[in-house]
Amino acid sequence: MVKSLLKLSLIASACILLAACDRPADDVATLGAQLAEEKGCLACHGLNGKGTAPTFPNINGQWPSYLHKQLEKYRSGERQNMIMSAQAKGLSDQDIKILSRYYAAQ
Ligand code: HEC
Numbered sequence: 001m002v003k004s005l006l007k008l009s010l011i012a013s014a015c016i017l018l019a020a021c022d023r024p025a026d027d028v029a030t031l032g033a034q035l036a037e038e039k040g041c042l043a044c045h046g047l048n049g050k051g052t053a054p055t056f057p058n059i060n061g062q063w064p065s066y067l068h069k070q071l072e073k074y075r076s077g078e079r080q081n082m083i084m085s086a087q088a089k090g091l092s093d094q095d096i097k098i099l100s101r102y103y104a105a106q
Pocket of ligand 1: 036039040041042043044045055056057059067068070071080081083084087088091099
């Protein structure tokens with residue numbers, strides 16, 4: 001009982017911190033971090049946009065319009081890369097918009 005109460009209050013405070021559970025997360029910072037985790041971007045570009053290995057480019061501080069364009073190009077096949085073409089396939093227009101703005105702001 002005490003344990004489950006504790007668990008509940010931990011979940012509740014995580015929700016307050018992440019602003020993700022009880023109200024729609026509508027800011028780029030929150031949604032972007034969620035997407036970067038959900039889509040797996042962070043494995044290679046980190047949450048801060050810094051490549052986690054020399055083969056993974058830093059994408060932080062880049063122009064959002066540039067990142068946006070690259071992701072669209074990977075998705076359409078205009079720019080090809082084995083890893084990124086596969087990554088971009090699963091992104092919606094809205095995902096691309098948020099991820100571009102999120103990483104540009106890091
Ligand atoms: C398995 C590792 C990996 C994952 C996961 C990954 N990337 Fe990449 N990313 C790369 C590599 C490698 C490149 C360079 C590809 C090339 O040479 O075109 C790259 C390139 C990019 C570029 C272009 C950078 C530039 O300077 O032109 C963007 C933007 C990008 N990734 C965003 C993302 C986003 C957003 C996600 C999540 C949906 C993601 N990546 C997931 C490895 C990864």
